[in-house]
Amino acid sequence: MRLILHIFRKDAIHLLKEIAVMWALLAWLTQMDCWRSGYLPGSTEGWLNLLLPLTWSYLAAVCVLQDAVPGERQFWLALPAGRGTMFGAKALFAAVFIHAPYLISCAAVIAAHGFNPLMHLPRLLEKQMVLFAAVTLPALALASIARNAMQYLLLAIALAGTAVLVSGYSTNPFQNQWPPASDLRWVPVSLALALFAVAVLWMQYRDRRTQWSRGIGFAGVLGAVALYLWLPARSSASLEAAIHPLVVQGPITVRADQPEANRQAGFPPRSGVAVSIPIEIAGLNKGVAMYPQLDFEIAGPGIHFRVAGGAMRDAHVFAVMGRKQGDQYHLNVMMEPAAYKSAAHVPVTLKGHFAAVETNRVGGYSLSDSERAGLGRCTDSVTGDRLYREGGLRVVCESPHAIPRARLALTDTSTGRHWEAMLGEARGFVNYPTLTWLSPVNRSEAYFQLTSRDASQAGDWWLVPRTTLEHYKFEITVEHVTGTAVVGYELQEIELSRYLAKDSR
């Protein structure tokens, strides 16, 4: 331990300027995060959320590079300090100059927003773990296979370039159709990256096998990117289903109904042909939401189109489990004209899986009850306008924990008119990064557009007259996910031409 502290001290003295710059940036971000009330960060805060992790990774890297691992000429190689001691010193440096300041920053932000940091210590430690897995560990590993800062930079660019190149090969249309709470998608990816980083560090500080370690590092990044891109959405949904299974009475069955006359495509088929098959789903509880296809397949004599979580470069079809219209679901399939032509008049089998998610809705909360509702602290305020000029009524919820989906009902108590908005659906249109992943406070916002007009026309349903501000109340309904199921189906003997939908445009 004595030598660890000794090497740590040496690094700290040499990197004092870098540490000072990093602390200044962190202090700046902390100050902005303390004062921010909306979910949308200012441009400086947005950029700092991007810049600071880069600064941290650079700091961790230059610390390791003070005593670079690859090579045969470094001074430390013949010092009577074990390689474990050397790594210990570098890890201590990262803990003291990256993680500890970030922990203090998070505690300050939490406290500034009225929460007790000690009560939310597990959440703060979770942020530390995320930072460790996403920034510190990969930076330490990457630096351990570089000889100097320039090589570190080149390796980082090479790895990032490889990741971009690999992702360029994926045109998976289901990429963005993961069910909600699909943070699970990140878990195996992060775990894979972290494991590879640990393997690289282990190999480097144990045997200094740089070529092997570099190979493992590249394989790790490629594997993680591939995992992220090609991990079937079904695997994540299956995991969700295993954690929170959907309790149903009997089996869930899916069958096709008769074609509807004059069915219009619920989605614009652009350059394609839209097929809309009304389907009947039995066995699902009421209130179960359907989410898009996890995979989909059209098979028939000489016909085989498959759309799955795999590589999608040659996909000719795109399928969506349609939104409910009354009690009717539709399986909407968009096909390229040539693909449709080949399969339109022969009986085909449609196979696939979709996620069914049940939520428990608990309503009746007012804004002052928001903490009881699990939304943290919610406040409303009238703001200046973003898109229009008439201002808006904004509700912002802040919590150190993840904020669940919630519906906000705004009621004019004098007229009884009411408007609804989902918490978290408010979006700002800005041209800078808005991902504030370093913030320990989650923020979710709902926005009601105000107008000075009467707003009684049919098309004005989304506008809230300013007079409402004199007498209004909010009612919150929180949606807790209670169960998920992966539902498979097989629709046989389907003649697609009978279900052709008209272009709604």
Next chain:
Amino acid sequence: MIETHGLTKRYGSTEALSDFSIAVPEGSVFALLGPNGAGKTTAIRILLNIIHADTGRAEVLQRDSRKLGPIELARIGYVSENRELPDWMRVADFLKYCKAFYPEWRDDEAASLVKAFGLPMDRKLRSLSRGMRMKAALASVLAYRPRLLILDEPFSGLDVVVRENLVQSIAERTPECTVLLATHDLSDIESFATHVGYLSEGRLLFAEEMDALFSRFREVEVVADGFAGDPELPQHWLNVRHSAGVLRFADRQFDPGRFEGEIRQFGSGVRDVTVRELSLRSIFIALASERISGR
């Protein structure tokens, strides 16, 4: 103190070291000679567990060099022209930094070395001349009185005065300290080496005590009215030159009894034979010529 057995190391298709076997006895000053790129540095890095040999094994301080750890390294001093020093440190900080790693560090020894070498304590290593940097590096290892001192080209490019200064400092520590000195410059070692080995293109051509080397090498000059016939010259005569009735060569296995018989084959025309001891430089020139001529 050091023993190696058949060390071989390849870098791609280049064999940097081939079947390298030496024994460095305790208390000796072993000079490992050879031209640049001969494999001296590779051998030293294997000994210090900085790199691993492909085959063969080495023992340093009675321990397998692959398992050399902090305990052994604390008893070894390593100075190399190829070793990157923490240039951003001032000399005082550098010595202070090194001190923490060596339990046997002696402040009085360090102070006397600093004084003897005239080290400017408040200057950064990067601003020092090459000679001063070497002195600082040497001070940082001599201050803990290592049992084994491994020096890799420590004097290359230094002026004579600095070189003598360093040589003297090292020589003063023997025989308590065993020294392995790799160099391409004969003048570095002539005055104080007890053993010598010659490495060329990764192969050790010989390794033996200096006294034995000096006793078996002789420069011979034979003056004759004429050399009878075309006698076959012995294999151990090196660098043979023949002009105007004078034959000169270096005998690498000089044995007075056998030598007489070898000279007799030239017949009765031999008028004079002069046998002289060879300087280390001449020995190596003879060896190098032998290698070039492929004998």
